[in-house]
Amino acid sequence: MSRRFAPVLGAAVMALVAASPAAAQTEAPDAEPYCVPTDPGLSELSGMTVLDGTVYAIGDSGADDRVARLDSECAVAEWLPNPVDPYDVEELSSFEGSLWLADIGDNDRRRDAVALTRMDPAAGGAGELHRLTYPDGAHDAEALLIGSDGRPVIVTKDGLGTGGVYTADTSVSDLPSPGPTPLRRVADFAPSATTTPGGPPLLDGSRLVTGGGVSADGSMAAVRTYTDLYLWSVRDGDVAAAFDSAPARVVALPPQPQGESIAFTPDDEVLLGSEQGVDTAAALPAVLVLRDVAASTPAGPEATETADSEAPAEPTGSILVPLVAAAASVGVVVVLTLFFVRRLFRSR
Template identity: 25%
Template sequence: MRTTPKPLILILALLVFSAYSLADESTIEWSPSFEKAKVLSKVRSSKLAELSGLVASHKNEGLYWAHNDSGNDPSIYLLDPSTGEVKLEVELKNTKNKDFEDIAIQQIQGKTYILIADIGDNRAVRSELFIYRILEPKFETNSLMQLAPERMTLSYQEGPRDTETLMADGKNVYLLSKREDNNLLYRFEFKGNSSLTAESIGKIAIKNITAGDIRNGEIALRTYPQIYFWPVSDLSVEERLLTTPPQLLDTSPEPQGEAIAFTQEGDLISISEKPFFVSQLINFYKRTKSSKHE
């Protein structure tokens, strides 16, 4: 039986993902804030073959929390992007991974929390979604840890829809839907052991948003082929997302790019799910010196 060459498989995959509709990029400027991507390493653990969420750790310098999406263990992993190795696995007790799609960090009253969003819904049929929260642990020597998370149950006033983007800014938690021409933005505060029917606060004209992150007021969103960036300004997070055009990064091709995170220094790291038989690269977008934002 004839098999398709691996390079051709990758090319076909890139063509499929690049065909996804995006906002009208003719009116969007290229960002002067980031250099072209460089490859830091590649993910060397099979535990993150379906990596879908990424965020910089606050208690473990230089390391990042990551997770897989549906069909995998209800765990998050502490990843070293310089080597691609997993340092720690944290199992979320009494939890199922229906479809973990993104992860974020909150700092509230001197405490650091990790939020994990079980919000994926490809067929738009889920009546309940879940946001989990744990206090961020410190890695020492153990390679495995178990923690019991708080849980918030969520639904949308507009009805079920696929969502893959979770971001946090102080107490505010943001979700962005994925598949509409104009995706819905939701904002709320996490409250453990509670239920919420969230109502959208506006729409953003970017399709197929797969991940996002906020750091010191700056915002990054990604789709399969493209990374978008909003610099810090006097406007709120929601005002910028809803009313101001983003900048475009010179984005390296990732067949299924579903994870984006700011570093603690303000650079960006992006990782794809493992694409077919190709290495799972860790792409690093260094901040230009003139645009460093502390």
């Protein structure tokens, strides 16, 4: 998420009244610090990917003019300049030796086209722009997944948690430059409201998609929110088709100030990155690693059955009391939101 929080905060206030009561999630898996970034250029860490065993990272709007190549301690070994002037890069992926910068942020939903920027890290960051257009108007998005078939998959974060899944009919390697290439909508995705802690204050972080990734062998796709992780089994490299089914597994994530990035290592460990969040005086958050999530997630035909048995169930009983409580507190939330926005912009 870029620094322009106001539109999202407004949606979060509405969500307090409109959303169903939170559903229980599976227990957060054990996480360990993988490394701790120290370069202030990574305070807005929004996208990560692993290419040839090396971790690359990028910030979002205002910090997306370069990509960091990290060493094993998360120190910046090299800054690679973005080969194009970005609008709002929110995600980073990789495919066939190239980095793919997802310039897909659009908080105000006013862009006629979004873009993917190819970057060659072996050539000092040289690359080119590839524009994409949605079939149904502008969308805000922070998640790009590229499967082994090479097709880009963008998951948006529209409305009160309901987003769309969009893909192109060609591999990223064959996208025309500058384009545009039309996208088509292939599925809907609405993260569940959960009680998992984490994310910026005053936001229902469990309902906002903030990042995505695909395992090194292409057999698993992941989408994260600020608080939870959704995993799908992928067949024949077709990530878009995986969204036709319920997730194979949904797990609560360890709390992070503003978790917006996810990447798979070659060993299928899951890396989780976070922006610094609203406390700009704090140290940069550690990149966390989950070592057994992918290996313990069912694949193949078992995926649908597991999703049915493990998916968070809606609570039974009357929802009148939670709704009345939410309605009664919405005025307080509005005041707190305005206070938060003022402090946020004053701190910037």
